[in-house]
Amino acid sequence: MSTTADLVAALKKELKAAQMTYADLARALGMAESSVKRMLARGDMPLSRVDAICRALKLDFAELARRVADAQPLLAELSAEQERAVVADGKLLLVAINVLSQWTAEQMTATYRLTEAEVVKYLAQLDRIGIIELKPLNRYRLKVAKTFRWRPHGPVMQYFREHVVLDYFGGGFDGEGETLQLVHGTISRALAPAFAERLQRVAQDFAQQHQTDQKLKPGAVEGYTLVLAMRSWEFEAFTRLRK
16 A cells, blocks of 8 residues: 555656646645645645645546556565465465466456455455555456565475475476476586576566467467576485485
8 A cells, every 4th residue: 555655756746747836736725835845845744635735736536546556666575474375375375376477357267166256355365465456347456576486485485395396397398388407517606697597587588478478369378387496406315425
């Protein structure tokens, strides 16, 4: 939710865009110009005053709040508390994964044994957690960045390690468009970050293609999960054989 300071900052931008001076605003509010300057400089005022300034600008308060929300920085990572809330309910986790893939509520109810009421309930929970901003007609806006990732040692990744890894790697990776590569080698420590950066770019390309292909018909797309990893590691059974 936007703070009053965020709303005031947005109002300053709107005043500038409308070419309305502090003197103009003071006349519209029936206040002294010095009082208006002081009020805006503090960046803190009652919401009733924010609403009055909106009326002077002929700007709907809800539209101002929407612009503020759209300007908020996107999350690259959730807090551990937010992640714990997501994994506390299996259906909520399912809906969270679906919204990260930008599925509509209709797609979720058509694909899974979820009622419309359940989907709406879980979307509302994700709104409270901070992953999405729920809008009318069960639409939503993602509040996470394209570079979003689950916390490396957080509740969600721990859940996946315990319940998903074996299921994922149990496949043959021999279907169309599938591959599994296991490459081991010793390279310069100075070059390792460059390889990690390349992998990150592949992940970003995949995410960007996902965004682009949302325009295609459902039958023209297929769900894929891309797992990229690179770490300094040796199989424990081998480590035990070291001198």
